[in-house]
Amino acid sequence: MTGHRTALLSFVLFLSACGPSSQEREAMAAEQSALAAADTLALAEAGFDAAAFDSLTWAVTDSAVARGRVVFSYSCQKCHGSAGDGSGGFVTRGDTLRPPTFLSDDWRFRDDHAGLRRQIFVGTATGMPHWGLEGLKPRDIDAVAHFIRSGLRAEGP
Ligand code: HEC
Incomplete structure (x- = not known):
């Protein structure tokens, strides 16, 4: 009996020594989620079609900005902050996200409306x-891009 127990115990110890440590498990989980994130990004990139924006028109740019303000308040503000300075303070996986500000003079999408739409679509x-x-439609992506460039940036922080 004791012999069996000892054998069982050493077998269990042997198994736990072979299995991944909690550090290794964390590293594996991080790797899995990085791979999943890369897959999703690739899916979004494949789904982007610049031509989907070609037929969009607005009566006046102001109506795009007005619509974009609404889209921003629902979908973007919690991370990017109401001024677009990155101060939304949204917490995900225990980290407070600090997205870059949209307001700097040399912001990379300052004069790149099409690039901005792509970045919003693709993430x-x-x-x-x-x-x-x-599921954000091209019209709303275009609207929020107008709002960022002609609303937020023009209004300043
Ligand atoms: C869950 C939080 C979150 C939400 C919601 C969110 N973003 Fe972001 N956004 C980020 C983070 C974080 C980054 C920086 C990502 C990186 O560097 O990989 C970013 C980056 C960006 C960038 C690139 C900025 C640059 O200077 O490179 C643009 C543009 C952008 N977001 C627009 C938007 C718009 C428009 C919305 C709403 C439709 C939105 N974001 C909603 C978190 C968010």
């Missing part, structure tokens, strides 16, 4: 949602 693997996969 990133490191925290920015993939709005094209989340």
